[in-house]
Amino acid sequence: MDKYLENLNESQRAAVVHKNGPMIIIAGAGSGKTRVLTYRIAHLMNGGVDAFNILSLTFTNKAAREMKERIGQVVGTSEAKNLWMGTFHSVFARILRSEGHNLGFPSNFTIYDSQDSVRLIGSIIKEMQLDKELYKAKQVLSRISSFKNSLITVKAYYNNPDLIESDKMTQRPKMGEIYNQYVERCFKAGAMDFDDLLLRTNELLTRFPEVLSRYQDRFKYILVDEYQDTNHSQYLIVRALADRFQNICVVGDDSQSIYAFRGANIQNILNFQNNYDDVKIFKLEQNYRSSNNIVEAANSVIEKNKTKLDKEVWTDNKDGELVKVKRNATEVKEAQFVAQSILQHVEENEISLNDVAILYRTNSQTRAIEDVFRHRNYNIDYVIYGGLSFYQRKEIKDVISYLRILINPNDEEALKRIINYPARGIGATTLDKLSVAANHYNKSIFELLCNLKNVDLNLNAGTKTKLINFVTMIKHFEIEAQNKNAFEVADFIVKQTRIVKELEKDGTPEGISKVENVQELLNAIKGFTDEQQEKKEDDSLAFFLEDAALASDLDKKAKDDTPKVSLMTIHMSKGLEYPYVYIIGLEENLFPSAMSMNTRSELEEERRLFYVALTRAETQAYLSYSQNRYRWGKLVDCEPSRFIQEIDEKYLELLSPRIAPIAQNKFLNEDIFGSVPQDKIRFKKPIQRPPIKKKPSVRAEFTAPKNLKRVPKNPTANAGPNLFDTNINVGNIVEHLKFGKGKVIGMEGGGANKKAEIQFASVGIKKLLLQFAKLKII
Numbered sequence: 001m002d003k004y005l006e007n008l009n010e011s012q013r014a015a016v017v018h019k020n021g022p023m024i025i026i027a028g029a030g031s032g033k034t035r036v037l038t039y040r041i042a043h044l045m046n047g048g049v050d051a052f053n054i055l056s057l058t059f060t061n062k063a064a065r066e067m068k069e070r071i072g073q074v075v076g077t078s079e080a081k082n083l084w085m086g087t088f089h090s091v092f093a094r095i096l097r098s099e100g101h102n103l104g105f106p107s108n109f110t111i112y113d114s115q116d117s118v119r120l121i122g123s124i125i126k127e128m129q130l131d132k133e134l135y136k137a138k139q140v141l142s143r144i145s146s147f148k149n150s151l152i153t154v155k156a157y158y159n160n161p162d163l164i165e166s167d168k169m170t171q172r173p174k175m176g177e178i179y180n181q182y183v184e185r186c187f188k189a190g191a192m193d194f195d196d197l198l199l200r201t202n203e204l205l206t207r208f209p210e211v212l213s214r215y216q217d218r219f220k221y222i223l224v225d226e227y228q229d230t231n232h233s234q235y236l237i238v239r240a241l242a243d244r245f246q247n248i249c250v251v252g253d254d255s256q257s258i259y260a261f262r263g264a265n266i267q268n269i270l271n272f273q274n275n276y277d278d279v280k281i282f283k284l285e286q287n288y289r290s291s292n293n294i295v296e297a298a299n300s301v302i303e304k305n306k307t308k309l310d311k312e313v314w315t316d317n318k319d320g321e322l323v324k325v326k327r328n329a330t331e332v333k334e335a336q337f338v339a340q341s342i343l344q345h346v347e348e349n350e351i352s353l354n355d356v357a358i359l360y361r362t363n364s365q366t367r368a369i370e371d372v373f374r375h376r377n378y379n380i381d382y383v384i385y386g387g388l389s390f391y392q393r394k395e396i397k398d399v400i401s402y403l404r405i406l407i408n409p410n411d412e413e414a415l416k417r418i419i420n421y422p423a424r425g426i427g428a429t430t431l432d433k434l435s436v437a438a439n440h441y442n443k444s445i446f447e448l449l450c451n452l453k454n455v456d457l458n459l460n461a462g463t464k465t466k467l468i469n470f471v472t473m474i475k476h477f478e479i480e481a482q483n484k485n486a487f488e489v490a491d492f493i494v495k496q497t498r499i500v501k502e503l504e505k506d507g508t509p510e511g512i513s514k515v516e517n518v519q520e521l522l523n524a525i526k527g528f529t530d531e532q533q534e535k536k537e538d539d540s541l542a543f544f545l546e547d548a549a550l551a552s553d554l555d556k557k558a559k560d561d562t563p564k565v566s567l568m569t570i571h572m573s574k575g576l577e578y579p580y581v582y583i584i585g586l587e588e589n590l591f592p593s594a595m596s597m598n599t600r601s602e603l604e605e606e607r608r609l610f611y612v613a614l615t616r617a618e619t620q621a622y623l624s625y626s627q628n629r630y631r632w633g634k635l636v637d638c639e640p641s642r643f644i645q646e647i648d649e650k651y652l653e654l655l656s657p658r659i660a661p662i663a664q665n666k667f668l669n670e671d672i673f674g675s676v677p678q679d680k681i682r683f684k685k686p687i688q689r690p691p692i693k694k695k696p697s698v699r700a701e702f703t704a705p706k707n708l709k710r711v712p713k714n715p716t717a718n719a720g721p722n723l724f725d726t727n728i729n730v731g732n733i734v735e736h737l738k739f740g741k742g743k744v745i746g747m748e749g750g751g752a753n754k755k756a757e758i759q760f761a762s763v764g765i766k767k768l769l770l771q772f773a774k775l776k777i778i
């Protein structure tokens, strides 16, 4: 047996070595589905299958990278590089680059992110003079997105009286027209939105049988992870591509299907067996990720769902700690509890902050956590995944828009952002005129600008000159950009456009942090260029832009290697695992969300979401809720989530409302943030960032700045009334819960920082903070 196969249990191995034909691996969380997929690819390659013939679709690009790395360890990195592996969006964007010309798209098409799409829809609504309240751009986009995911083209929409009727009922009779305009404008701009990457792939494979045939031949083996969350469009692509060889292996867990709201169709996994003859079904039952208590607690909740496949999940792992439930008076107290508890684990169990994740239902819940973590008394480094991504910040999008225009001058949304930024006297009225005329002539705005002489737009001479200057500048940039790599172009553009100078004028801390962000963008592009050159791969700007457009937040590399707590929504946490997991805001109407408990199927999806959250935890899971919370500007009373009550209580431990002795007093303290030792987490790299006044609503990566730390001169001054002054002294024999008996050989610090150095029989010398160590003198 090959050595790597020894890392699998029997059922896993059977799935890995199974040869050809359609197969499905359906199994609960943490049972090694992703591991099997990874090993299966390695095994195929080991058995002589060419990497170029394997297509593997993952939930994030990060997952794809990690899988490639592991496969590389078995078959060699250079071979693993040739695998077609990534998210549906990134793999099919790549295919559309070379095949999109069949559909009339240039190979340098732009990928519109949701911000671009919303802006474009906003302009269309404005131009059509529709009521902005009835036609909210975001809602219109989400409706269009649902059409696209179900492959309802504009034509199909108009042929469907039910859809037309339902839009009339919701007072939006012009939906079809907006949809039509939106599709046409994207096409003219040489742009595809996220849904188009799937829709257009389907169109390509249906309308061009010879293209389909080529890719069917190429992808002799197709593997899909997280299959339970594929939508109809993705289902059809996979089905078409796998049709010739039928070597299709899908992996998933119906209990973790959580994207119905975005069009995912749980029926894809439930019906897989009906799509092919002779489907081989594999079940994995042993969970390797979590402690027994966590596995059982999760099982006891998901059992309440009626719609599910029967599955066993058990583990050989130790029982471990019970799942801890914490009631808090307010969301600030909740955040303090989480902070305290994390610091306590850092101290007692010597964990790294990288081992901790905080999961929540909605992005807005991070505010209290961020405030508390940043507070000088805690200073906990964290990184938020999700929310507005780095690439969607205004200053970043402005720079990126210049870069996008260089690649695709017809990119309307990019052009609109930069035509008057930095200000060059081209006003909104002029832009409106250009936009209307461009539509009229069926040209892009840039094409129109290049032909200003030949069209009469009723512009005054001054404005005309400004527009001509703008076009000349862009053309000059284009020439300069030729033969430069991504970094050289970006660096050149940032200097030429004087964007940084513009931001510096501002002078506020926000302005400074924007300048830093632009710098960070340049660093990222430099990093990309260097890496590509090292790998001898494409280091062009076009390639960088595609990477940036499709990178999810999880894909981004941390700015530094300082350990950080990860904060993310549960949706984002799918497939991931952390030793310590805090699920916060477990309250009725928040989780389950008030918007998702009107029907059984909605509620069951919320329950699956909870199952996903709980099963991310390896060692310990905390469930916390608050009795009061500010929601939409009002303080509301909250009830604990039904999901807590649904867990079999034998796996739960209710923490007293007052946690450690210190915390008891601290909660009574006027200073709501209490006192926490300063020296628990070491910051490798102090950053020179000014204090951030406003909470950034964007993805924040926060390394607690040393320069913000105000350690009181007298360390006890901050500590409140003798909270830490226990009677422990050098020479005492003490007992510690985990380390057992030991002798105190030294004392240091005071107040919150008071530490004892103890020689333990079991683990040798340890320095422990008295406030957490719970030592008993014996």
Ligand code: ATP
Pocket (backbone or CB within 6 Å): 007, 008, 009, 012, 027, 028, 029, 030, 031, 032, 033, 034, 035, 036, 253, 256, 287, 288, 289, 574, 575, 576, 577, 615
């Ligand atoms: P999810 O449903 O959350 O996506 P999954 O079924 O994909 O989970 P994996 O992520 O593949 O599960 O595995 C869970 C953890 O268990 C990983 O850390 C993995 O390395 C480990 N694991 C899986 N199988 C084994 C095994 N046979 N021996 C040791 N560890 C294993």
Ligand code: MG
Pocket (backbone or CB within 6 Å): 033, 034, 035, 575
């Ligand atoms: Mg997985």
